[in-house]
């Protein structure tokens with residue numbers, strides 16, 4: 001009997017024999033219902049580096065949008081240690097990750113004062129929904145877009161990047177993660193925006209590239 005790759009991965013994930021499975025392999029429904037990403041700096045260092053970057057530039061009292069919380073919520077937990085914490089809104093597409101936020105919220109309700117997580121699909125966001133922003137993390141751009149889902153979405157990767165650029169305050173920053181498994185696609189998109197003179201790179205911190213709006 002042959003087991004399809006997706007089915008095999010779903011079984012291995014349920015048995016906890018593998019720790020990650022991208023939605024393109026296991027299907028978006030399984031991903032949303034079952035998959036949860038713990039803190040794994042070896043496999044994905046972006047959130048840890050982002051926290052370090054915020055500390056390095058002493059970013060306080062800024063409006064931040066964070067794409068992809070994981071179940072660890074390190075960005076929100078570390079942010080609340082600042083004297084003047086940033087106001088962070090963060091999205092996850094995973095029900096168990098969102099559940100980890102609600103569990104934390106029950107134990108430490110003060111976390112929600114500066115860190116609000118919501119469950120949804122980033123490609124459904126709109127100009128009307130988002131506030132003006134100072135810092136945006138698009139670490140997972142191009143990782144999770146499904147063209148076949150487009151009737152249920154407002155955006156693809158290019159229009160999502162444009163949406164966040166439009167919401168960026170003067171002097172604001174958009175950060176990308178060059179170790180993303182989709183970095184090839186993201187880099188091509190970023191280069192296109194650079195050629196169109198919409199963005200320019202201003203900094204690099206470890207695996208994070210920092211861009212500003214032109």
Ligand SMILES: C[S@@+](CC[C@H](N)C(=O)[O-])C[C@H]1O[C@@H](n2cnc3c(N)ncnc32)[C@H](O)[C@@H]1O
Pocket residue numbers: 037038039040044045046047048067068069070071091092093094097120121122123139140144
């Ligand atoms: C590989 S995990 C990385 C989590 C975290 N950034 C870290 O470094 O540990 C990818 C994250 O992106 C989120 N995600 C995936 N597709 C998404 C989508 N379409 N909309 C919103 N969030 C999404 C997942 O829920 C998850 O939090």
